[in-house]
Amino acid sequence: MSSNVKRTVIVGGGVIGLSAALAAAESGHRVTVIDPAIDNHAESSGASWMAGGMLAPVTEAWFGEEARLALDIAALKAWPAFATKISRTAGQDLVINTAGTIQIALDIDDARDLERVRNFQNSMGLKAEALSRDQLLDIEPLLSPQVVAGSLISTDLSVDNRALVDTLKLACAHSGIEFIPQQVRRMTQVADRVTVVGTADGEFPCDDLVIAAGAWSSEILKMISTDSEHSIPVIRPIRGEILRLKSEITALRHTLRAHVHGFHVYLVPRANGEVVVGATQFERGFDARPTAGGVYELLRDARELLPYVKEMEFLEARVGLRPGSPDNAPIIDRVPGVANVILATGHYRNGILLTSIAGDLIAALIDHRDLPADAYLVSLDRFSGVTR
Numbered sequence: 001m002s003s004n005v006k007r008t009v010i011v012g013g014g015v016i017g018l019s020a021a022l023a024a025a026e027s028g029h030r031v032t033v034i035d036p037a038i039d040n041h042a043e044s045s046g047a048s049w050m051a052g053g054m055l056a057p058v059t060e061a062w063f064g065e066e067a068r069l070a071l072d073i074a075a076l077k078a079w080p081a082f083a084t085k086i087s088r089t090a091g092q093d094l095v096i097n098t099a100g101t102i103q104i105a106l107d108i109d110d111a112r113d114l115e116r117v118r119n120f121q122n123s124m125g126l127k128a129e130a131l132s133r134d135q136l137l138d139i140e141p142l143l144s145p146q147v148v149a150g151s152l153i154s155t156d157l158s159v160d161n162r163a164l165v166d167t168l169k170l171a172c173a174h175s176g177i178e179f180i181p182q183q184v185r186r187m188t189q190v191a192d193r194v195t196v197v198g199t200a201d202g203e204f205p206c207d208d209l210v211i212a213a214g215a216w217s218s219e220i221l222k223m224i225s226t227d228s229e230h231s232i233p234v235i236r237p238i239r240g241e242i243l244r245l246k247s248e249i250t251a252l253r254h255t256l257r258a259h260v261h262g263f264h265v266y267l268v269p270r271a272n273g274e275v276v277v278g279a280t281q282f283e284r285g286f287d288a289r290p291t292a293g294g295v296y297e298l299l300r301d302a303r304e305l306l307p308y309v310k311e312m313e314f315l316e317a318r319v320g321l322r323p324g325s326p327d328n329a330p331i332i333d334r335v336p337g338v339a340n341v342i343l344a345t346g347h348y349r350n351g352i353l354l355t356s357i358a359g360d361l362i363a364a365l366i367d368h369r370d371l372p373a374d375a376y377l378v379s380l381d382r383f384s385g386v387t388r
């Protein structure tokens with residue numbers, strides 16, 4: 001390998017770190033991904049392995065978040081080409097479930113709320129189609145007879161997030177990317193550059209460093225001395241309990257979403273008969289132990305939508321830690337005060353969706369290339385106090 005080839009070290013091998021690794025390798029960099037969970041994501045509480053896998057800008061859109069929606073829509077549009085590309089590099093197919101998403105109302109008040117949300121969605125040019133009770137039961141016959149009305153959002157899709165992680169890893173391996181299954185413990189800094197990333201067992205020189213450590217990103221940032229006049233927003237872990245159930249028959253085609261007993265619940269079907277039921281949302285530091293209450297609420301609410309849930313095999317109850325920024329939008333930007341560090345985190349509830357565009361954005365930052373117009377939505381400039 002030529003000595004002109006730049007070395008990029010990426011801390012974190014979730015979907016954001018892996019997609020950044022692939023894009024950087026494609027730009028000609030020599031890439032190392034360091035993550036203690038890289039050989040066994042199932043043992044970590046990283047968000048990428050735990051997620052529901054919804055590619056759902058419309059049903060995640062909420063009043064007041066119209067600006068961010070542009071980014072989410074761009075990510076959804078990029079998904080088919082992204083899936084084709086990583087599948088080709090990996091030599092295995094990553095399949096997108098294109099059946100769409102149904103939002104469901106279980107009583108008249110819910111139906112009124114759903115209509116309000118549908119008007120909001122349609123006012124932004126997003127397509128949400130009203131469904132009667134009969135139409136709902138026609139397209140998903142195992143739904144509860146208690147359902148009152150619904151909306152079909154045919155553009156909100158899903159992907160098996162675990163298959164995504166595996167495909168990205170395989171694509172990385174085929175692209176010559178090195179994996180180091182260790183925890184990053186320290187950084188060596190010379191003037192305004194991080195020159196070496198240290199683990200318990202090794203030292204990894206770098207020309208560029210990408211911090212893509214999800215909910216742990218602020219812990220990694222603390223290892224670097226940035227100019228004290230720049231305060232970088234803190235990334236906090238937001239826990240989400242999530243269940244995996246399985247049945248012999250294909251219980252569902254569409255993703256189902258509803259508001260039950262005051263909580264949001266979703267059921268995301270997989271091609272192999274699995275159904276992912278998610279997810280609770282609250283903050284309790286890095287504690288990743290599922291609670292009986294969380295599991296109970298998810299099962300109770302899922303059963304209201306799909307009574308067949310009680311017949312299904314219970315596979316798993318886990319907690320994933322979503323990386324949340326102060327405004328819950330991603331941060332993909334250069335770290336002020338250091339010349340060669342990029343922060344790529346804060347993807348919160350939409351990191352699987354945003355994987356399709358995050359890697360290219362990170363590679364463009366590494367190479368000092370021009371960024372697309374909507375990149376300002378993920379820049380640090382939006383936070384007051386961060387100056388350059």
Ligand SMILES: Cc1cc2nc3c(=O)[nH]c(=O)nc-3n(C[C@H](O)[C@H](O)[C@H](O)COP(=O)(O)OP(=O)(O)OC[C@H]3O[C@@H](n4cnc5c(N)ncnc54)[C@H](O)[C@@H]3O)c2cc1C
Binds near residue numbers: 011
């Ligand atoms: C319950 C739940 C449901 C979700 N559902 C969806 C969904 O349906 N659709 C969607 O788009 N998004 C969803 N998300 C959000 C999405 O999963 C995340 O935004 C995304 O996975 C974040 O990816 P990441 O690579 O930044 O972080 P992670 O996947 O958390 O990866 C961070 C990695 O950093 C590593 N790390 C930590 N410390 C160190 C260290 N010191 N040294 C080296 N490595 C380190 C960790 O081991 C981990 O593997 C969901 C999240 C949760 C928790």
